[in-house]
Amino acid sequence: MATRALPSILVVDDEPHSVAAMRMALEDDFVVLEASNAEEAWALMEEHWVQVVVSDQRMPGKSGIELLTEIRDRWPETVRIIVTGYTETNDMIDAINEAGIYQFITKPWHPEQLLMAIRNAARLFELARDHERMTLEMRYLGNTASAKLEDRRRLLQEGLGFDKVLRGPNSSLNAVIALARQYASFDVPVLITGEAGTGKTDLARAMHYGSLRSDRPFFELNCAGLTDEVLAAELFGIRRGAVSGVQSTKVGILQKADRGTVFLNGVDTLSPAMQIAMLRIVREGAFQPIGSHEQMTSGARLIAGAHRDLRDAVADGKFRGDLFYALSVTELNMPPLRGRPGDIARLAERFLHDAAEEHGKPVRGLSDAALEFLENYDWPGNLPELRNEVLRMLIIAQDVTLGPELISRHILQAEPGDAGSDRRAMDLGTADGTLKDRVEMMEMRILRETMTRLKWNKSRAASELGLSRVGLRAKLDRYGIEPSATFAEED
Template identity: 65%
Template structure:
């Protein structure tokens, strides 16, 4: 992106002098010209000028007198006066009184004129930056308590509940309202929800909306991690306690002292790790690996689980004391299939984030694409939606992404949003005659193929092994219509 050139005002009653100065400077500067002090003053009132070159001898008002007036009204403008050899000594005092940056003598050399102009423009820029920095320093010199409060506010705004994207009528609104209440009380929270529902974002929002927001927030994945590794990660280890390592390891329970620790996948903890965490959750104490003594830490625990822990407690797979310690309050995050209202906002946000990450700018999703996205179940929730947005971005050729880019299994989802299960597998095991179930699958394949091929019926018929007349008959039979059209056109698109 090109930057604007500095603006210089040239003032001289001799037109050939103005033309010569302009010719020397116009490659590097935006030049304004005036033949008198009055004309120059009018230009200054209308234009943003950084530097003035002004001749000393002009009819009516001298250069020094004019620049003195400029100093009073626009003190930041860098002022340069041009004089003749015979008058230099006579106006030194006047130049000082006018606060003039430099004077040039006639005849001037073009290179000297350009160098003076560049130095003056740099001086103007540096003066502005100095004033800005001085203002910032005065702003930053407030009390430490005020600065900490501003930092906490910034964190709350950037990582708080406002960061959980949702529509005005979202099913998440009730969950967020509960979470706000829990955030203000220093108690553990157990967050439940299907995989991929981003329970960690809710945990972060709770932390940054709590009284602990100026203290650390950590999260650890408890699923699929060996106890030896998880023990050191959580509780830490003394020097020499780990084979091959002679340094001390500080655990997250110590690092998060005064803050919050989010335990992802707590349902996957082994019985031994459940016992050790239950002791910390109830007594606030833990023992690092290799240490003979217990340590104490003040950490708020937040737990996340994909499975209902109540059932695991009843079956003896999860300790009741840890369950009740973590579950003083509980939140349930709904899956994407229950958040149809949010899908437009979430998909557009994930698409723009992917576009920014990969350096491929786009303008968003088309309305037709959003309709397909909103009627799919998204069993993988936000992770699956994010993957689909990245995939569409990779194959996109236009700035607005259409439904032809959507994965085939999503395009084949039933258009009936009232259905509880829209997968093709559900049709195979559903009730109904063989003909009825085959027709359901056929209708979905037709819709998916037409959408993917941008409703080019010739290409769709060729891919499906149908004649164009046969394809048109099936479209009419199933009532399939191109988005934005209510009737099937008899005109066939050619390849």
């Protein structure tokens, strides 16, 4: 029978034998994390979702009370217990009370005494979390706590929600966003399909922050290229001693994201064995950590991403039909960038200003001529390719306004045409037409690219191309190639 994921307990003590004794007393009921000082404890708190911290009082560096006081300020919901082997003064007892410590245990302690105290503390943590969840669900009742929570949700949605997915007023992405907004508030699996680089992760993150789970964690994992062993370790976790070289328990994403959202991209690459494991997760929320004989369950919401249409993979026998239908209760398709020509200018400007801020280089924007070339290209690499091109332009730019002469040659040579058509120069070898037609098409693209890159300096262009000025002028007239308003013709 499936059980809930084990609570995580952090034990802090500079004496290894004390840590080992606590671990033996607790590891059957809890995931036990270990630290020998305050610094190590803080690092583990940053990485894991810890319900209870048990700390020795006297340690090198910060004392237990100092550590637990700092943990209270950062993670107030974590229950804190102090262990001491000394007769404490009234001042010490007052310090314990002021630190908000749930309980203090004196040495030597009995294993049953310690286990009972930790169980009670974990139960207290769960009761506090349940109260928080109920407060969240009652946020519309108008009390002060609900109003504060709604403000936090609004800030998250503005910073990481649907508004972050850039698109124009007539974008083909708008219909996808409208459906995603509806799906976000329903706790059902979602399948997001689309080419690599189309923004599936951004959409999944927006759905998380547009849902009632927005105050819980969001995790993203790309399955493509991962072996079954690595993928299982990341998703399910590893029990201590189950794998050579792993000296402590590794908590998997499904346990970390309990009540949150997990986005698994590249599910179309899953092996048959991982597809079976994934089916159990989708249907029951059940999984089994590596090295554990106990089955756990996760309350995380699952959103899956695939780089191709899984219906074809099901038809070819490469993907389980039952898993496909379990994942695709709701399905969204992200259009490629070539299908969003009206969004390219907006995206390019955002990428440019983000890169300029990151690298500390002043910039005003992209010229109209540069945007025209960018909009006329198919972007087979989608958003990452556009982001990289804009960054490259920024790096080599000498002016605050970036012109088309900075654009890569293969983009400048792309033939202008309707959105979605194949205009890449490298595909000319497979184009239709006579040899003369294909040669002329290549010649026209090279002329346009050269004139743009050299800012319409005809003397330099003629020299580079091995033409006379008269011959260059004749070819420009023949193909109807003229300078944009950005450039004035130069001799």
